Amino acid sequence: MRWITKIVGAARAAPWRVVVLSLALGLLSIGYSARHLKIDTDTNDLFAKTLPWRQAQIEESRDFPQFDRLIVAVIRGATPEETNESAAALNTAIAADKTDFIDSHNPAAAPFYTQEGLLLLPQAKLANLLTSIVAAQPFLGQLAADPSARGLFTGLGLIAQGVQAGANLTPYAQALGVIAQNLQNAANGHPEPLSWQGLIGGNLGASGADFVLIHPVLNNGTLQPGGAATAALRRIAASLPDVRAGRVRVDYTGQIPLSDEQFASLTQGLVAGSLVSLALITLWLFLALRSWRLILPILATLILGLALTIGFAAVFIGVMNLISVAFAILFIGLAVDFGIQFCVRLRDVRHATPILAAAIPETARQAGGQIALAATATASGFLAFAPTPFIGVAELGIIAGAGMFIAFFCTIIFLPALLTLFQPKAESVPIGLPFAEAGDNFLRRHRAAVLAAFALVALAGAYSAITIGFDANPLDTKDPHTESMVTLKTLLANPATNPFYADALAPGLAPAKALAAKLAALPQVAAVLSGATFVPDDQAPKLAMLAQAQTILAPTLLAAQSPPSSIPTAADIRASIAKAHDQIMAVAPHLPPSSPLLAIAGTLARLQTASDTQIMAMNNAITRFLPAELNRLSLSLNAQPITRQNLPPDIARDWFLPNGEVRVEAFPSAAAQTTAGLRQFSRAVRAIAPNAGGPAISTMATAGTIIASFQEAATLAIIAITAILLLVFRNLRDSALVLATLALSGLMTALFARLYGLSINYANIIALPLLLGVGVSFNVYFVMNFRAGMKRFLNSATAHAVLFSALTTGTAFGTLAASADRGTASMGVLLLLSLLAVLIATFLFLPAMLYLLADVIED
Secondary structure (H helix, E strand, C coil): CHHHHHHHHHHHHCHHHHHHHHHHHHHHHHHHHHHHCEECCCHHHHCCCCCHHHHHHHHHHHHCHHHCCCEEEEEEECCHHHHHHHHHHHHHHHHHCCCCEEEEECHHHCHHHHHCHHHHCCHHHHHHHHHHHHHCHHHHHHHHHCCCHHHHHHHHHHHHHHHHCCCCCHHHHHHHHHHHHHHHHHHCCCCCCCCHHHHHCCCCCCCCCEEEEEEECCCCCCCCCCHHHHHHHHHHHHHCHHHHCCCEEEEEECHHHHHHHHHHHHHCCHHHHHHHHHHHHHHHHHHHHCCHHHHHHHHHHHHHHHHHHHHHHHHHCCEECCCHHHHHHHHHHHHHHHHHHHHHHHHHHHHHCCCHHHHHHHHHHHHHHHHHHHHHHHHHHHHCCCCCCCHHHHHHHHHHHHHHHHHHHHHHHHHHHHHHHHCCCCCCCCCCCCCHHHHHHHHHHCHHHHHHHHHHHHHHHHHHHHHCCECCCHHHHCCCCCHHHHHHHHHHCCHHHCCCCEEEEECCHHHHHHHHHHHHCCCCEEEEEEHHHHCCCCHHHHHHHHHHHHHHHHHHHHHHHCCCCCCCCHHHHHHHHHHHHHHHHHCHHHCCCCCHHHHHHHHHHHHCCCCHHHHHHHHHHHHCCHHHHHHHHHHHHCCCCCCCCCCCHHHHHHHECCCCCEEEEEEECHHHHCHHHHHHHHHHHHHHCCCCECHHHHHHHHHHHHHHHHHHHHHHHHHHHHHHHHHHHCCHHHHHHHHHHHHHHHHHHHHHHHHHCCCECCCHHHHHHHHHHHHHHHHHHHHHHHHCCCCCCCCCHHHHHHHHHHHHHHHHHHHHHCCCCHHHHHHHHHHHHHHHHHHHHHHHHHHHHHHHHHHHHHC
């Protein structure tokens, strides 16, 4: 191409002017980018807002903003009471911090659940609960009258009397076992709070964790917008009394920390990895070029091209996302090929033409067209993503595609100018690879066997391409060891806290109940909640049951509301210990050896000799939550009818829209939590509720968008590359050679990925355009040499350049493979596998094909 030769000649003729202007442009680009280029860590913005599922997602966020952009604090304690108390304290402290938080909400602390919560139980479950509470009325009465350890031991004495009268203690064995363990801990000098919620209320509503939903103040000018709020949350949590005592643990997860941690993992070790990558690239360049006078110009050209590409991104895109941010490493890995090709070919030319002034234009004449074609084909692979709705990769494609052209022009303008100034020495020996001649001879002699072997490999690759799995779960691309991911994994087993739910809107309460019933009948659904759940139908019989229980328990509940007649001393408690011990031992012959009452008696014998301090510590631990639980029981038995109109606003806003629509939420079963299971869950839900949304639906829709985008991009890329090849080669045969080698590279990549155990995900699937770009580049060099009459393909400067170009590219990709972010790491691994496939196809399959074709032509 004459225009390339003219540009190279002009740059060589005025090297200082070219270098100064190029460096000035690079500095200008970096300065502009530092002021204007922003980072977007929101994964929702990776997809076009015009997609139907994105529009539904946006509408849901608008209808229920309380569930969007959250930090979710997960509180777990040794007892439900400690959990709830710490959650309430955390919520209060966060709400008071307006610097780091917008608002916070502790849903389980709503008075509604204490006062009307029993009405939400199924009627049979409520009946069983009230029966057990009423049966324990004598025991509760003693505790209500004397809410102390003394009252507990007196109550245990009453239970012993019941045994004497023939009472069956089997229903109370679990509760007595809890008391026995608690007393034993106290006797061992480690008194712990006793959970009266479990003993009296049957752990009603206890899920093992409590939650505080937090909207943080975001600093969008940083790489981790929620970082300051998350740090404040950790500080507040660490100050809670039960957290300091080791009784409660506060973890966190949610969209904000998940996004922050993913970006942190992307940047973790980035500087060190880049330095290692640069050092290795320099090593490969030295082995390829053997002269710092060639290496430094290539590195400078690479840095200039990267700076200009960043400037392009700042001007035309403006924002970098979680995917497009990877363009820098990809640029280094791909753009360095152009410099290596030019300089290795320059070395080869100078073996015959030592004078640099003549060798540079000759190199441009021989290699310029090849590099231009490689850059155009590579850019086409990237730019094919521009029209797709996968915005994250579309922007990466635009930036990287433009970067290929920028790298090409830097190679033919800036690099020749630097080479002119650095004056590399001429070559005294030909350029080639060790054993290359033997390799050429082997491939020429055994070309048929080699091609037959590759035919079998292609079949295995085709099978792998069809059967390789696509992992649609976005969590599988995140670092599993971060705080938010570890916390989230602990929530997956419980359907009520599984993040992959589906929801839909029904036009009213009755339709919501009908929809919930249909969804609940699906085998893929573990549980269903809706606004109708909070306005149950069968309230009348439940209220009658509560009224009856309240009448029976009235003396007990009334006593609980009165202050105790006396506060027991250590001596009083010790006396009650002795009395309870004797009463239990009196009925010991009637108890089985495993009876928890006998264990309690043994511990009481030890406590009789305990110090006053130990006795009072036990008393305080035992009674810490007793008054609150008795009060909770009293309130719960006094429930009032629930209507849509009297629902508390904080509950109503979670389930009802102002227009009367009711939210229905379905949770997947354990079997539906894999990618295949989640797909079945989504399909089953949408078969009943076509307009359903939620994370489960959007996750599968995301997968569909990604796959469709790559199918579209692959089609466009292949069409564009084919058109470019036909335009340049003007020959169907040579174009087919490049495309056939490219197809084999793709099939081998699928085979290698399958053997490696790698699934395709939304992060690593971008290896496809890179495979197209790198594969076309390398193949083009060989085919164009064949068209120029070359008879030896491995024993050539081109093969030398391709090998070391692949090594430098692989080093850049290796930086990605070592990333702490699983998605980026899987992308790096797949890129390395695809690069290996390209090298095998280029160095073995393509030469064998070319030798076979040469024989056909000669015949």
